[in-house]
Amino acid sequence: MLNDLFRFLRDDDFQNPASGHMNFPAYLYAYPAENEYAFRAALPQLKEQLARPPVHQVPFILNVFDHFIEALRTTTYGGTPYLDTILEHEQDTPKRTRRLITQVLDPEGAFYASIHEAMRAHQKKATGKEKRTYAFVHGWGSIHPYLTAHQFMGCMEPLVSGYKLILFYPGTYRDDRLQFLGRVDGRGPYRAQSLNAQIESRVSRATTTP
Numbered sequence: 121m122l123n124d125l126f127r128f129l130r131d132d133d134f135q136n137p138a139s140g141h142m143n144f145p146a147y148l149y150a151y152p153a154e155n156e157y158a159f160r161a162a163l164p165q166l167k168e169q170l171a172r173p174p175v176h177q178v179p180f181i182l183n184v185f186d187h188f189i190e191a192l193r194t195t196t197y198g199g200t201p202y203l204d205t206i207l208e209h210e211q212d213t214p215k216r217t218r219r220l221i222t223q224v225l226d227p228e229g230a231f232y233a234s235i236h237e238a239m240r241a242h243q244k245k246a247t248g249k250e251k252r253t254y255a256f257v258h259g260w261g262s263i264h265p266y267l268t269a270h271q272f273m274g275c276m277e278p279l280v281s282g283y284k285l286i287l288f289y290p291g292t293y294r295d296d297r298l299q300f301l302g303r304v305d306g307r308g309p310y311r312a313q314s315l316n317a318q319i320e321s322r323v324s325r326a327t328t329t330p
Contacts, residue, residue, distance in 0.1 A: 121162040125149055128319050129166075129254065130175045137253045137283050144277050146285040146312040148269070153290040153300070156261060163258065163288070170254075179254035180242040180283075182235060184272065185262035191224050191231050221266055227275045236279040243283065255280075258288040260300065269298055273312050287312065 133139050151159055163181065170177040192203035202220045210217045225231055235257075243252045260269055269287055276285060291300040293314050 121151070121155065121158050122166045124319050124323075125315065126166055126169050128315065128322065129170060129177070134284075135175075135177055135251055135253055137281075140284070140313070144280060144312070145283070146273060146276070146280060146287070147315045148287045148289055148293055148298075148312045149315040150289045150291055150293045150298075153261065156290050159258075159288065159290070163256070167256075173249075175251075176249040177251045177254060178242075178246070179256050180239050180252065181256045181258075182238070183259040183262075184235075184257055184267070185259035187235065187259075188224070188231070188263055188267065191234070192220075195224055225267055225271075232272075232275040232279060235276070239283055253283045255283055255285050256288060257285065260287075261290050264300060268300075285312075286315070 128134065137145055167179055167181060169175075170179060189203065192206065193201050195202045197205070202224065206217050206220060223229065235255075239255045242255075246252045257272075269289055273287070289298065289300075291298060293299075293316065
C-alpha cells in the first residue's frame with residue numbers, strides 16, 4: 121500500500137532535514153479512510169524497508185492516540201490519574217471530562233513538547249550508518265474529535281527542527297483543506313506539504329520524460 125511512499129522517502133536528498141521547507145519541515149500523506157486496516161499493516165513494513173541497506177533510515181513512529189492515553193494516565197489531580205476520573209465520571213459529568221481532556225491537549229502544555237523530546241531521544245540512539253530524520257505520526261481516526269491534525273500541526277510548528285514530521289491522514293487533503301469522514305478538518309494543516317502531490321508530480325515527470 122505504501123510502496124509509492126517508500127520510493128519517495130528513500131531519496132537521499134529528501135532524507136536530509138535541511139532540504140525542502142526548512143521553516144516548518146512538516147508533511148502529510150493522505151490515504152482513504154476505508155483503507156485504515158491495510159495502512160496499519162503496511163506501516164511496519166515501510167519502517168523495515170527504510171531501515172534496510174542502502175537507505176539506513178530508522179523512522180520514529182508515534183500513535184498520537186496512544187500518546188494521548190498515556191498523557192491522561194500520567195497526569196494526576198489529587199493523586200488520581202485523569203484517565204481514571206474520565207472513565208469513572210464520563211457519563212455523569214461530560215463537562216468535567218471535556219475540561220480534563222482540554223487541559224492535557226492545551227497548546228501551552230507538555231503534550232506536544234513530549235512528542236518532540238521523544239523524537240530527539242530517538243535520534244540520539246542512531247548508530248553507524250543510521251539516519252533518524254523521519255517522525256511518523258498516525259492515529260487520527262482514534263483521537264478524533266479531541267484533537268485534529270490541523271490543531272496538532274499548529275502546536276508542533278514552533279517545535280519541529282532537525283527532522284521531518286510526517287502525518288499519515290485517513291482522509292483527503294486538497295486545496296489546502298483536510299477532510300475526515302466527509303467533514304472539513306480545519307483550513308489546511310498550516311504549512312505542511314502534501315506528499316501525495318509531490319509523489320504524483322514525480323511520477324508525472326518520469327512518465328513524460330523522453
